[in-house]
Amino acid sequence: MPTEVEPAVLHRLLDLQDEDTAIKRLEEQKAALPEAARLREVNDLLQELTSDLEIATKQDEEIAREHSRLEGEIELLDQKIAREEQRMFAGTVSNPKELSSLQAEVESLKRKKNGLEDQLLEVMEARESSSATVARITGERDQASAEAQELTRTVGELVAEIDAQLAQHSSQRDQVAAEIPPDLLSLYEKIRAQKHGVGAAALEQGTCQGCHTKLPQKEIERMRAEGGLQRCDNCRRILVIA
Ligand SMILES: [Zn+2]
The missing domain is CATH 1.10.287.1490 (Helix Hairpins)
Known part of the structure; x- marks a missing residue:
């Protein structure tokens, strides 16, 4: 040297x-970049919320199906009860034994209907809560998604700015290095x-x-x-x- x-x-x-x-x-x-660290956090949260939403939606749909199933069953029972009552009051059945068996049948159908209506009430309450959960998670996910978008834009701008400065310094560095x-x-x-x-x-x-x-x-x-x-x-x- x-x-x-x-x-x-x-x-x-x-x-x-x-x-x-x-x-x-x-x-x-x-x-x-703190913004990039925050973006990683928000992306993790977004992934978590997306998976939570999938589970909550599935649950809500299951409850909705149960809701329609019960409503359908109750409607069928109503039709059956109406038919049997019509038979009872139409006067076509005069045999007292047959009439009382018909009456017992109607009462049994009505008890069954009451049971289903209690179930329906529970399902409606469950659905209210599951729909609220879906709405809450959707809101949180949308918020995280908006924040992630905003941060992606910010990080992109910051990186571009730094890259421009890096390019400038690198070219100056090459010029100086050539003189050594x-x-x-x-x-x-x-x-x-x-x-x-x-x-x-x-x-x-x-x-x-x-x-x-x-x-x-x-x-x-x-x-x-x-x-x-x-x-x-x-x-x-x-x-x-x-
Ligand atoms: Zn020294």
């Missing part, structure tokens, strides 16, 4: 570091990979901006006198001395 590096090139290395830092920050921002000698660039990349994305740091007021350590005055004087490529004694990052 040659230590002969033009100060201007070293300053371009700081520009490159600025671009890399901006790119890293944007990528982190893109990966940790390949061996210096590869040293910078190597350090950057090991040091949390920071390969080059400025020395400001005697402090390395990479590790925020104040360097001894003597050391700074030595580096100034030597010039060229210098590295922080503490963090080993490329140190750019103003």
Whole structure:
């Protein structure tokens, strides 16, 4: 690694570091969008509500079928009762034994009808509750669906915005990187990979901006006198001395 590096090139290395830092920050921002996290939550909720709604709808339909079945049975009984009563009062049956058996039959049919009407009342109550459940879950699902749509739009816009900034920084980075000698660039990349994305740091007021350590005055004087490529004694990052 040659230590002969033009100060201007070293300053371009700081520009490159600025671009890399901006790119890293944007990528982190893109990966940790709170709106995207919320969208994942809402999508999970939406899936849950959709499955709940399916179950509630099935239950409601079952109760509705039971409702119609009971109504149908009651209607048939009504018809039967009407027929038997007609026979009773038409005067065509005069045999007292036959008449009293007919009467018993009508009473039995009416008891059966009363039983079915009690069942019908229960089913109607159950249906009221099952319909209310379907309505409530539908409302919640529609709300979650609307929120998911809105969040999808927002996340799309935010990602597009970040991607535009990333594209800009990437192209600037490529321009700056082209001005850096390949061996210096590869040293910078190597350090950057090991040091949390920071390969080059400025020395400001005697402090390395990479590790925020104040360097001894003597050391700074030595580096100034030597010039060229210098590295922080503490963090080993490329140190750019103003
Ligand atoms: Zn340092």
